[in-house]
Amino acid sequence: MKMKIAIFEVQKWKQEFLKAELAGHEVEFFEEPLSEENVEKAKDAEAISVFIYSKVKKDIIEKLPKLKFIATQSTGFDHIDVEFCKEKGIGVANVPHYGENTVAEHTFALILALSRNVHKSYLRTNSGDFSIEGLKGFDLKDKTLGVIGTGKIGLHVIRMAKGFGMHVKAYDVQTDNFLSEVLHFEYASLDEVLSTSDIVSLHVPYNKNTHHLINKENIKKMKKGALLINTARGGAVDTDALFDALDEGHIGGAALDVLEGEELLLDEKQMLYYKEDNDKLRELVRNEQILKRDNVVFTPHIAFYSQEALERILNATAENLKGFSEGGTIYSVS
Ligand code: NAI
Secondary structure, rough: OEEEEEEEOOOHHHHHHHHOOOOEEEEEEEOOOOOOOHHHHHHOOOOOEEHHHOOOHHHHHOOOOOEEEEEOOOOOOOEOHHHHHHHOOOOEEEOOOOOOHHHHHHHHHHHHHHHHHHHHHHHHHHHOOOOOOOOOOOOOOOOOOEEEEOOHHHHHHHHHHHHHEEEEEEEOOOOOHHHHHHOOOOHHHHHHHHOOOEEEHHHHHHHOOOOEEOHHHHHOOOOOOOEEEOOOOOOHEEEHHHHHHHHHHOOOEEEOOOOHHHHHHOOHHHHHHHHOOOHHHHHHHHHHHHHOOOOOOEEOOOOOOOOOHHHHHEEEEEHHHHHHOOOOOEEEEO
């Protein structure tokens, strides 16, 4: 079945690839995210494809009367109102396997940046100061890594941690005793993982159960001086709680690839459209205060962003769109 497809958040080189893969369909490409401002451009689309900066919520979906299928170019799908899509009979598919090693490698880039003060050294030597005072790090060997969420990415992180000679404690709502035996890690309650780990790393999906999984109450249970790593989704951590824990010196540092309100950080100009939104302004100021700290490392949501991972994402997205139009296999999330 020939479809009208609108694909958002794709740069030129990706467009060439997808155009060839989706030959026979009527495909339109847009480099920007799908939003209230440009939804009109997709009004005839039967299928759309987006990345995470397109917030495909009820108000947008209602403006796409012909829509039957959404293929997100990501693993996480919390930017799409899947429940509403279900009600409307719109299928939603994601890219389930593309970046378990990619995101796990980035997790260790963040851990090592903090544990060996790579970020501080870079800034210091860049300004011509080669002194080493204050740059003493710590070994990962024999430290305990707490992994929250032992799915595809979390398990990869565990394998890598074992390569560094770390102990691993893990928390997940689903446990797999075979894997814990083979990979030599131990499952424990969330509180135990928080209170016994030197480094805690989050690898859960974002949904109503994981919203503020790390919060004002339980962040205090982390070991004094421990590090918090978040490459999952900003909303899994209550950022006010993180701010306080850093400010009070309870935790030793944080490395974040994601942060609640990261959209505003990436494009502060958006504040111009929220003229009377003091909450958003407060969020922006708080986030800037967090990121200014020298014990915080931030990367702008790039844990997935390697050449190899992007190629895998494009292949799976094309498979999803072709699968839907031909009645074949798709990576459905609902
Ligand atoms: P996955 O679905 O393989 O694993 C998630 C794990 O979390 C599962 O084992 C699940 O049982 C567990 N879990 C779910 N709810 C939980 C809860 N309430 N408490 C404890 N554990 C819970 O997902 P995968 O592929 O490992 O990805 C994890 C997340 O990483 C994605 O959902 C996405 O949000 C994020 N991600 C971030 C990227 C980035 O660029 N920063 C790139 C790719 C994924």
